[in-house]
Amino acid sequence: MGAAPIELMFAALGDPIRRQLVAQLSRDGALNGSQLARAHRVSRQAIMKHLGILADVGLVTRQRHRNEVRYELNTDQLNEAAAWLNAVGAQWDQRLAALHDHLRRRGDSRSQE
Amino acid sequence: MTVESESVEGEAVFPVSVDELWDALTDPQSVADWFGATVTWELTPGGDLEVHYGEGNARRGVIGEVLPYRRLRYWWWPVEDDQQVSEVTYALEPRGAETVLIVTERRAGPTAACAVNSSAADLAAVSSWRWSEWDTRLVHLWARAQRVTDR
Secondary structure, three states: OOOHHHHHHHOOOOOOHHHHHHHHHHHHOOEEEEHHHHHHHOOOHHHHHHHHHHOOOOOOEEEEEOOOOEEEEHHHHHHHHHHHHHHHHHHHHHHHHHHHHHHHHHHHHHHHO | OEEEEOEEEEEEOOOOOOOHHHHHOOOHHHHHHOOEEEEEEEOOOOOEEEEEEOEEEEEEEEEEEEEEEEEEEEEEEEOOOHHHHOOEEEEEEEEEEEEEEEEEEEHHHHHHHOOOOOOOOHHHOOOOOOOOOOOOHHHHHHHHHHHHHHH
């Protein structure tokens, strides 16, 4: 499927179990439904429903491995959001440092008058 | 700068009064000295905002809220892509002879972002998720409505 709107992705992450699934897949790599159900102490059926929602918004991908289906985290969209946050944060760091300098220069010029 | 929810937030303490800091944040000549761009704006809710970085790079925006010496809020976006809207807030708090400035920039519109660090594992630590309740069109409509109301 194509990339889901990023709002849908974050809406899917509104559920704490789905956030835990994302965190675990990030930590442990590809896992099957049974492994994930055991780790989160919920039924396999419930886990499959959550994984389906995450897959629909493009956060996880399904991969057939021998006789099982494994789920793997797809971080492309998360990385895009993180890149924006990092870039904007760096810009404001620079501006706030420049504002410090500006106010210091203004204070210095006043004290010389 | 820290990443919280779908926004970045920075806090700095300046050894000046609230009046002096507000002036530095809003006077176009002062802003040009520290912002890294020429900023022209009509400091009233619904007022236009233009930012020119040189070499053709520019942003446009609209003023959302002006509470002199306390808070300034605006939305802005790159001229070449008005879907990339974000909301910027300056909040000023006096602290003795100093003033604390908290700057927040929140991604909004169709590409609303939220709390992520580079590591997806951090997602588990985020207990509440917020996303945009408005989009670019709403920002423009709101600005127009505000102007009509002011008249």
